[in-house]
Amino acid sequence: MAPQKKSKKTKRKPKDASKSNASSEPKPSESKASEVDWWYAFWRKNSDSGAAIPSDEDEAFKYFFRVSKKTFDYICSLVREDLVSRPPSGLINIEGRLLSVEKQVAIAMRRLASGESQVSVGAAFGVGQSTVSQVTWRFIESMEERARHHLNWPDSDRMEQIKTNLETTFRLPNCCGAIDATHIIMTLPAVESSDDWCDQESNYSMFLQVIVDHELRFLDIVTGWPGSMTISRLIKCSGFYKLCESGERLNGSVKLSSEGAEIREFIIGDTAYPLLSWLMTPFEGKGLSVSMTNFNEKHKAVRFLAGRALSQLKGSWRILHKVMWRPDKHKLPSIILVCCLLHNIIIDNGDELRADVILSDHHDAGYKEQSCQQMDSAGQTMRENLSKHLQSLEVHHFG
Known part of the structure; x- marks a missing residue:
């Protein structure tokens, strides 16, 4: 278990991120020709590096960088001011020219998307x-x-859209997500290795919730905590848990079953x-009633959304x-957040998540399912109300 002093890493948690920075407008400092040149040079050089690379240019671009050219241009507009105003030393390519913002973004995104070594990228x-190291971190x-x-918690209007959908x-009323x-598995130098980071499967790892x-879409994330923790303890260490327990989150209008x-x-x-009361888990045990089984089926279908999102995230990046x-370990939470x-x-x-890159197995393959026995009475009452509500809808539907 991580000692309490490890909580200093939570300063990188994006919970309740309220900073909204207007994107920087593209500056005319880079010529359009150079923006195009880097891509065609890269495509020519790497077009035969894998059998799955599409022959269509736009699809090939998405294959390498996970985004369309339009979304790539938007990302460049976000970071342009930073990458132009503070050019580090050494970012000169072999032709003696300063790397364009587009090429810097492409290098960084390829590193994140492929997971290949800095040498390979x-x-x-x-x-x-x-150069890859500098560019990626900047x-x-x-x-x-x-x-x-x-990455912000939805406002009331947006949350109503989510709940309605x-x-x-x-058929679950007032459900706000999963x-x-x-x-995130890692190797650590021997001098840094400790039981704090060694998880139940004997891997060194960091959690992402x-x-x-x-x-x-991710509405809230928590990262930076050691994988040795239990998931039940992880959520209790999160700001999201504290906000819910204090009535500052998941506090919208109450519905009637x-x-x-x-x-x-x-x-x-x-x-x-x-x-x-605000976190519904499935009914467990044998001999479940029809209403309990029906609830579990709907519950599993919603829960699948979170698992699929994580499989998509790890498959894309x-x-x-x-x-x-x-x-x-102090920088890793930032890498996770940016992905x-x-x-x-x-x-x-409005871009498409690439379905062909999603992990074919579970996003946490090799890890046993954990079980938490904690139940509070308000949660039990809520779950019973929901299961009865679903059963009533079934009876009405087939009645």
Whole structure:
């Protein structure tokens, strides 16, 4: 278990991120020709590096960088001011020219998307390992600041849209999303290795916990905590838990079930989470009633959204799926956050999440399912009300 002093890492948590920075307008400092040149040079050099690379130019672009050219241009507009105003030393390519903002963004996004080594990514762009390292970290720092507005808890109007969609699809009134967690596996130098970071499967890992909506958008994330923690303890260490317990989150209007019982706002989680008034877990045990089984089916369908979002995240940004080689544990939460921001930007811009990159197995393959036995009475009452509501709808539908 991580000692309490580890909480200093939570300063990088994006919970309740309220910073919304207006995106920087593109500056005419880079010629259009150079913007195009880097892509065609890269495409020519790497077009035969894998059998799955599409022959269509636009599809090939999305293959390498996970986003359309339009979304890529938007990302460049976010970070342009930072990458132009503070050029580091050494960012000169082999032709003696300063790297364009577009090429810097491409290098960083390719590093995140492929998870390949800095040497391999550098070779694909004709730059050195140190350049890839500098460029990637500068991009992450800028995105962490400039793109934070893409990860905020929804306002009341947006939350009503989410609840309406989830109720229409899954018949669960006042459901605000689903929660899940995954391990980001890493190696650590021997001098840094400790039981704090060694998880139940004997891997060194860092947790990422997410709450997602019906479109797989991340509404809240928590990261920076050691994978040795239990998921039930992870959520209790989060700001989201504290806000819910104090009535400052999931505090929207109460709805009435088909039988007149009160149903407050809530999210869906698996058996690793405690059953709370605002966090619904499935019924467990044998001999479940019809209403309990029906509730579990709907519950599982909503919970699948969070699992799919994490499989999409790790599949798109492979740096999170591959074993992270000796990461700076203080910087790793920023890398995780920026990958989550990129995931949301794709959705927010109307771009498509690439279905062909999603992980084929579970996002936390190799980890046993955890079980938390904690239940509070208000949570039990809420779950009973929901199961009876669903059963009533079934009877009415088939009656």
